Amino acid sequence: MKLLNPGHVIDGFEIQACLHAGGMAHIYTVQYALSEDGTRRESEFPMAMKIPRMTAGDGAENIVSFEVEHQILPALSGSHVPRFVAAGDLSRTPYLVMEYVQGSTLETWRENFHKESFQAGLHDRAIARVGAELAHAAHSLHKQNVCHLDLKPANVLIRPNGKVVLLDFGLSCHAHYPDLLAEEMRKAVGSPAWIAPEQVVGVRGDPRSDIFAIGVMLYELATGELPFGEPATAGGMRQRLWMDPVPPRKRNPQVPEWLQEVILKCLHPEAAKRYPSAAHLAMDLGNPDQIRITERGQQIKGTGFKEHFKRWLKAAGMHYQPSPLPSKQIKEVPILMVALPHADVSDATWYSLREAVDRSLGIRPGARLACVTVISPNDTSSTDSSKSESSVHRMHLARMQQWSQGLDLHDHQVSFHVLEASDVAHALVTYAKSNEVGMVIMGAATHGLQMQRFVATVPIKVAMNAPCTVILVKQDVPFEFLGTLNDK
Numbered sequence: 001m002k003l004l005n006p007g008h009v010i011d012g013f014e015i016q017a018c019l020h021a022g023g024m025a026h027i028y029t030v031q032y033a034l035s036e037d038g039t040r041r042e043s044e045f046p047m048a049m050k051i052p053r054m055t056a057g058d059g060a061e062n063i064v065s066f067e068v069e070h071q072i073l074p075a076l077s078g079s080h081v082p083r084f085v086a087a088g089d090l091s092r093t094p095y096l097v098m099e100y101v102q103g104s105t106l107e108t109w110r111e112n113f114h115k116e117s118f119q120a121g122l123h124d125r126a127i128a129r130v131g132a133e134l135a136h137a138a139h140s141l142h143k144q145n146v147c148h149l150d151l152k153p154a155n156v157l158i159r160p161n162g163k164v165v166l167l168d169f170g171l172s173c174h175a176h177y178p179d180l181l182a183e184e185m186r187k188a189v190g191s192p193a194w195i196a197p198e199q200v201v202g203v204r205g206d207p208r209s210d211i212f213a214i215g216v217m218l219y220e221l222a223t224g225e226l227p228f229g230e231p232a233t234a235g236g237m238r239q240r241l242w243m244d245p246v247p248p249r250k251r252n253p254q255v256p257e258w259l260q261e262v263i264l265k266c267l268h269p270e271a272a273k274r275y276p277s278a279a280h281l282a283m284d285l286g287n288p289d290q291i292r293i294t295e296r297g298q299q300i301k302g303t304g305f306k307e308h309f310k311r312w313l314k315a316a317g318m319h320y321q322p323s324p325l326p327s328k329q330i331k332e333v334p335i336l337m338v339a340l341p342h343a344d345v346s347d348a349t350w351y352s353l354r355e356a357v358d359r360s361l362g363i364r365p366g367a368r369l370a371c372v373t374v375i376s377p378n379d380t381s382s383t384d385s386s387k388s389e390s391s392v393h394r395m396h397l398a399r400m401q402q403w404s405q406g407l408d409l410h411d412h413q414v415s416f417h418v419l420e421a422s423d424v425a426h427a428l429v430t431y432a433k434s435n436e437v438g439m440v441i442m443g444a445a446t447h448g449l450q451m452q453r454f455v456a457t458v459p460i461k462v463a464m465n466a467p468c469t470v471i472l473v474k475q476d477v478p479f480e481f482l483g484t485l486n487d488k
Contacts, residue, residue: 004051009033010093011086013049019100024062024170025052029100047085048100051093061181061189065170066094068180072169073098075177076144080137080166101165106130107153110221124256127221128285131262133164134214135282139436141166142207142278142326145175149204151213152194153220173205175325188237193230197241197269198320200234205323207330208271211278215266222259223251227267241269242311244303258288261297269311276333276366279436283335283368283415286435290415333366334438339428339462340400341443342373348475349443354406356441356473361412367438369407369414371400372431374424393418425461433467444472 003026008015014033018026030049032041052066073096074084083099109130113123134156141148148155150171157165171189173179181189181204188200196212203209219227227245231237248255248263262284268274275281284291291297323329338357341349361367373396400416407414421427432440442459463470 004028010049010095011088013047013086013095013097015049019048023053024065025050027051030097043085045083046100046102047097048082050096050098054094063090064180066090066096068172069096069169070094071177071180072146072172072174075174076141076146076169078140078144080140080164082165082167101157101159103157103159103165105154106134106156106158106217109158110153113221124222124254124259125288127218127259128288129162130158130164130221131214131218132282132285133158133162134217135211135278135285136436137164137166138207138210138214139278139282139330142210142330145326147173147205147207147323147326148210148213149173149189149199150191150194151210151217152191153217156217175205175327179204188234192232192237193226193228195237196271197315198271200237200241201320203320203323205326206271207278207323207326208274208276211266211274211281212271214278214281215263215274218259218263218266219245219248222248222255222263225251241315243269243308247299247302250300250302256288257293257297258291260299261291261293264296269315277330277436279330279335280333280368280413283370283435284413287415287417292413331438332364333368334364334468335368335370335436336360336364336439336441337370337372337428337432337435337437339440339442340371340373340403342375342396346475350403352473352475353441353443354403356471358407360439360441360471362408365411367412369404369409369412370417370431370435370437371404371414372417372419372428373400374419374421374427376422377420379420425458425465428462429465429467437466438468440466440468440470441473442470444474 003018003021004015006015006017012033013030016029016031018028020027028049028051030047032043034040052062054062067090070087073081074087076084082101085097085099087097088095134151138148138151146169148166148169148171150168151166155166155168157167159165171181173181182202188195188202189204190196190199194213194216196206196209198206199209216227219225228240228243229236231239244264245267248260249257262281266274266281275284336357338353340353357369361369375392375396379392396418397416404414404416417431419427419431428440428442431437440462442462444459459470459472463472
């Protein structure tokens with residue numbers, strides 16, 4: 001379809017201005033058209049209309065992509081996607097009307113980004129903030145059983161408040177709907193620079209493919225270059241099935257080790273060796289000081305020929321399986337949060353919580369543990385240097401780390417967090433919501449035996465308002481431990 005002029009009306013929507021004229025679609029700002037009596041319906045938010053290009057020279061993927069987005073966009077909800085308004089039929093004028101989100105694309109954000117600023121120690125944290133918001137947005141889709149599968153800077157919109165909105169679901173996959181692209185296109189579907197290895201061989205619907213794409217974007221933000229270039233052939237794209245990119249620190253020595261650790265984990269050729277969910281990635285980017293740095297984060301030379309050759313042999317004989325339900329995948333590797341009391345806590349409570357956490361981690365390989373304690377702002381307001389904010393936080397972090405030493409943390413990442421709040425229940429619920437926590441474990445009375453009758457409602461408040469399962473643990477200590485505990 002040719003470009004439309006302002007004032008043109010389609011199904012009650014009036015064209016205002018053209019925002020974008022690309023190879024796949026034209027996008028316009030629109031408003032409701034004037035009615036017969038001269039009045040105009042007001043919209044709750046600005047609107048945009050997307051009209052796919054469907055001329056004789058355009059490929060069949062344009063039509064299929066429109067059908068896919070027409071199918072998926074109305075089913076999505078949340079702040080990370082534009083709100084759906086209306087759609088036109090293919091037999092007449094195909095279009096999608098949705099919320100017009102104010103903001104700039106990650107592409108624009110990147111253009112204003114200078115890797116030299118790493119020397120100021122600021123831009124690595126800026127990358128982490130953007131990456132964490134992007135991971136939260138992707139996780140929101142995955143919980144709705146949708147994989148984007150075309151994440152790239154042009155499809156990521158950053159609101160003025162820093163929150164991320166994802167655009168263009170024409171290549172996406174919804175586990176509950178027929179995968180039209182898999183049925184119609186007998187080839188890898190995706191943008192060559194950002195496509196994941198499993199997508200190259202036709203596997204769609206794995207949420208870890210989106211994690212790979214996020215890794216590509218983080219790599220480019222950190223180094224100014226794409227990790228795999230922009231291959232133009234199927235053979236060029238297949239190389240990522242066994243090859244690692246050049247380590248970011250080799251291309252930009254100012255990249256910190258923790259950021260390289262995150263990026264290369266996202267870009268692992270095997271999906272099972274990446275982050276198990278975007279929520280895990282977001283938590284690492286939100287807490288870079290607690291990232292466990294391995295040889296991967298420290299390397300400069302990169303993977304050698306022998307290792308790449310072994311991976312090539314493995315990839316050549318690998319049989320890729322269809323992806324399970326995304327929401328089921330991420331539930332199998334949740335973020336577990338244990339709320340640890342900060343004062344007046346008995347050894348019996350410590351023991352019971354540790355046993356409950358150990359049992360929960362034991363049946364969930366790959367799950368992550370977040371140890372959280374909430375202290376009063378009064379605890380850090382003293383002028384006594386021994387009670388300064390940093391020293392008080394260090395003390396509570398040390399106590400939690402000591403408590404965790406009795407856990408079997410093989411194959412589990414763990415982090416420690418001290419929160420300051422007057423309302424303990426609200427702080428715990430807010431933390432659980434903002435970090436996509438899948439399960440909360442806490443004592444049935446978590447703030448000391450002497451204060452139980454005053455604050456016993458805290459666990460109940462958390463259980464009522466948390467966005468996930470809450471396990472309340474009663475004190476339960478084996479008889480052989482009682483004498484030891486009482487002697488302490």
